[in-house]
Amino acid sequence: MAKRKIIMTVEKTDTGFSAYSERYPIFTTGRSIPELINSAYEATEFYFEEEKVKLEPNDIKFEIDFKQFFKYYKVLNAKFLAEKIGMNSTLLSQYVSGTKKPSTKQAEKILSGIHQIGQELSGINLLQTA
Incomplete structure (x- = not known):
C-alpha cells in the first residue's frame, strides 16, 4: 500500500474545466474548479480502488498554466500582482499571455x-453597513 x-x-474548456494525470490514466x-x-x-480513488491505496487530499496536486489561471481568476489583476511581488508588469503580462x-x-x-494575496484575503471580514 505505497x-x-x-x-x-x-x-479551461468551453464548458468548465478538465484535469488529467500524465503518469496515470x-x-x-x-x-467549476471546486467541482x-x-x-x-x-x-x-476509483482508479486505485483495487490496489486499496488510501489517498489523502495532499496526495493530489493540481497544476494550471499562467494564462489559464489568470483567465479563470479574473479578479486577480496581473498589474496588481506584479506590483505586489516587485516584478515588471509587462513581463508578468507576457507570462500570462504565454508569449x-x-x-x-x-x-x-x-x-x-x-x-x-490569498492569505491576506482569507483574513479579512467584510462589514455589513445598514
Missing part, C-alpha cells in the same frame, strides 16, 4: 505572491 503522489494538469471534468477538484479525488515562459525562480515568486 503512497502515491498524483499531479493533475488543469485546463486518470481524466475528469467539472463545471473539478471533487471529481478528480473521486476519479483517483514568454517564466523561469522556475520567477514562477515560484509569482506563486508565492498569489499565496500571499
Whole structure:
C-alpha cells in the first residue's frame, strides 16, 4: 500500500474545466474548479480502488498554466500582482499571455505572491453597513 503522489494538469474548456494525470490514466471534468477538484479525488480513488491505496487530499496536486489561471481568476489583476511581488508588469503580462515562459525562480515568486494575496484575503471580514 505505497503512497502515491498524483499531479493533475488543469485546463479551461468551453464548458468548465478538465484535469488529467500524465503518469496515470486518470481524466475528469467539472463545471467549476471546486467541482473539478471533487471529481478528480473521486476519479483517483476509483482508479486505485483495487490496489486499496488510501489517498489523502495532499496526495493530489493540481497544476494550471499562467494564462489559464489568470483567465479563470479574473479578479486577480496581473498589474496588481506584479506590483505586489516587485516584478515588471509587462513581463508578468507576457507570462500570462504565454508569449514568454517564466523561469522556475520567477514562477515560484509569482506563486508565492498569489499565496500571499490569498492569505491576506482569507483574513479579512467584510462589514455589513445598514
